[in-house]
Amino acid sequence: MNPTVHSVEAILVDLPTIRAHQLAMATMQQQTLVIVRLRCSDGVEGIGEATTIGGLSYGDESPEGIKLTIDTYLAPALAGLDATNVHAAMARLNKIARGNRFAKCALETALLDAQAKRLGVPLSTLLGGAVRPTLPVLWTLASGDTQRDIDEAETLLAGCRHNTFKLKIGRRSVRDDVAHVSAIKRALGERARVTVDVNQAWNEADAATGIAMLEAAGIDLIEQPTPREQRGALARLAARFVVPIMADEALTGPEDAVELVRGACADVFALKIAKSGGIHGMLRTAAVGDAAGIALYGGTMLEGTIGTLAAAHGFCTLPQLAWGTELFGPLLVKDDIVTERPVYRDFDLHLPAGPGLGLVIDEDKLAFYRRDSVRVTSRPAAAA
Template identity: 40%
Template structure:
């Protein structure tokens, strides 16, 4: 990642059970603690147990909209915790009606989603070798994590990869808020000859005017990620023409319904979308996948590679990848079943 190296992922797993024996699953992952945002899995666990679950226990999943409205009224922020709980409610609904979750979100508009792979070592030769190895298996979309080393080195990486991989590769970059406005403009202009599909979050999340300045000053389309977590932020970015693409993440926005609202704002503003990730297991990845399958505005693919990076998973039937795509899941709800042995093996109480 642009903000550091991560060697372990902590997961909040939410399990809701009905009086009829159904179980709904949800998941929240925060990369490296309070690094990507203010939340951690520890705070999400506390907020879920102490403040959110009392608003759900005893209610019917069929009252989902009312439950969520009460959650947002009584608990401010804490979107990762809310997203995990909302996902578990949706999973219950899908299982109760024997429908895949995408059917509850409007139905499929695609059968699979193109997968982007992140290159983040900063070692040019190693990244070329990694990309070439993956291209031999059908992968063609690559996103370079930038904004940590000198901008000149990031430009060298982009140039070297374009030369080595040729025109078949779709190259993107993500600075994870790593540049100021002058550096972003200068660096992206130097990258323009290498046909970059988009530049994600080049400046700090709070600097919407700076994001707009970068977007006006370069030909590479700018994507907003950290700057767009809520529908209100999406509207602000859209009205200022600060980005031409949005990166959508269920957990940063509080779940499916809020993310659908953001996608609707994007559609109204002529902004295309992409689905990011926080390196989830197959539980969280399945949730993101159902969202991507059912959201027409997601035209730039996804980076739902969490299960491919993790050394192990916690489900019996992990999500499936093929030839540069992640494939649809067709079972009821999320379409994945927990491996109880794995859950117990990796469980920690705090």
């Protein structure tokens, strides 16, 4: 008899960031993770993560809402189900609740992690196998201070950690943002790619003005310049400019991918496992884009190590990944809740070799950083 799902625990974890991280809609001083621990009747535990950016200012799910949804609706629906049949379990959840992709992603990750551990193989093996052992990773320069961002980029270039940099813009006037980005591109020159993420902050007229100036400044990629609902505006901008336009917030899953392809709305798709409802949803979305000749990019919700490596296991199986990834979330937080943090070297993220995600939870760190902690009085030593 196959093992069944015995229990599911959803835990809110608050991790401090290494610096303020500015987005168009919010400034982050910490990152909140929802960590899922799924225990099976055979003693195997799978772990997963759901993380959002800027709470409800970014999207429809908040960390608190994700935990509530899992505790109240999704975990009870999984109880007693075959823990080895991930597709059947997720089909059950899709009948219980519409949407709630982030919550479902965390649970799917935990089910996949448990099954891969049970079989003694990396999670990517369950997806058909990795076609690349490492993934290129960019870094977001989001302090808002031009010289500080230049200095940060120079340090990371010199240390061979990142050679592509993304600028978060949209909080200031178009011309001020363009001046900020252009100065950084001039300083870095051809030694690094520079991209921008507007996070939907511009209307179409401002986007046309801003993109023209950014294209002239040598910027390599423009991410989601206009609101996600305005697909027509995105299509007109994609047709007007040579610099690639990437859809991010406008793309939540394969259904959106079909509509974006039909409308010629973007040159690049930002793939995120959380927005797609899990790794398998992301793979379906990627297949639509790849078949239509859309370039692919591995996105992030600034997850901690668990969510980051779940995405990495999925992205490493994609035949095409022209724009690399931005899986730098673990580098943005001062500490983490796993015994070994990911390895970033030679501009790439290196996947661990162990079974499942290749991770082990640090119980002391989890006890300290979980929001409902009442037992821990001193902070454990930071991980190396």
